Amino acid sequence: MSTYSNFNKTLEQRFIKYAKIDTQSDPDSPTCPSTSKQKNLGRELVQELLEIGVSDAEMDDNGYVYGTIPSNSDKQLPVIFFCSHMDTSPDCSGENVKPIIHDKYQGQDLILPDDPKIVIKMADHKDLKHQIGNDIITASGTTLLGADNKAGLAEIMEAAAFFMKNPGVKHGTIKVFFTPDEEIGRGVDKANLKKLGADFGYTIDGETLGSIEDETFSADGATLKIYGVSTHPGFAKGKMESAIKILAEILDTLPKDTLTPEATHQKEGFIHPVSMHGQVEEAEAQFIIRDFTNEKLAAHGQFLEETVKQVMAKYPKSSYTLEIKAQYRNMKEVLDQHPKIVQYGIQAIERAGVVAKQQSIRGGTDGSRLSYMGLPCPNIFAGEHAFHSKQEWVSVQDMEKAVQTIINIACIWEEKG
Known part of the structure; x- marks a missing residue:
């Protein structure tokens, strides 16, 4: 099986491009999407999908993005979707985000230049101790970064590009699904599940490297x-x-x-x-x-x-x-009826060379509601940390492992089909 390589740094390039587009959602707005600026990112994602060969990519009037990577397997396989949300939290400004790459992090305090009072310290962010030598992306001190959930968007897009460039890697039909307004609890309010046409899926919206969440509030x-x-x-x-x-x-x-x-x-x-x-x-x-x-x-x-x-x-x-x-309701009640979905997710993480951590999340995801709408959907790590704050950060190397995990999930379902 071919493995993913971020040789040309396309992953961080995609992420930085998405992070610079203001997509903050608004809980006081009655529209869908709650802010029209979310569609600016939706249009960019559709254009990129079309450019890599996902010919049916489109955004509907409500700001949902859909696309299909056709099966290249002779087997009868379930249709899997991968989902991330385009909006960022209303809790912290997402306007004029200036992403900064801190190459080969060595454990130092990360002082953000536009507000030196905002300092990201290993003492406050325990996961940083696992990031020595990695490349850390932060914002500049006056905004959130938007890794929640633009890391997930970039990872799914990288995986989609990988599949389109590597037809020898066997997989079933894969659906790409990007949602607005997740941060204000409306992420699947207007989702067209008939258009999505999937059997189950995975949200890519988790935190720590290796985590797979099958239980929510x-x-x-x-x-x-x-x-x-x-x-x-x-x-x-x-x-x-x-x-x-x-x-x-x-x-x-x-x-x-x-x-x-x-x-x-x-x-x-x-x-x-x-x-x-x-x-x-x-x-x-x-x-x-x-x-x-x-x-x-x-x-x-x-x-x-x-x-x-x-x-x-x-x-x-x-x-x-x-x-x-x-x-919303705890998705574990649904996922326990479909154990392979989580089991194959764990195997995919481990195949990427990462220790899998099956966890509960003190929150909800689009997958919580999708599970009760008939699409069982656990949550896979995207690598985002300190979300909804000016101290938000993400590791490029963790993002690379998330891309490989997405690829592995599709391949495992094909192998076992």
């Missing part, structure tokens, strides 16, 4: 509205019940040492207020609720409501509504 979102009693503050004694203060009391009553992101890790879930606004008469808070089992998730929602009721009992003239909606 289950997730709910909650909207709490408090309806208080407003009156003139000069004549408010015994009458006013401030919705703002009631909401603040509810938030203060929730646990601080448990059930909150700051105090939980591994398999522990949480209730997390993410935004609030209001006036005396009405106030509102948005929460995200997370855990790895549906039972615990439901219990957290019940606990939130019990806390609300406990506080509201002190304010008999006020009322509330609490609406809890499902967002």
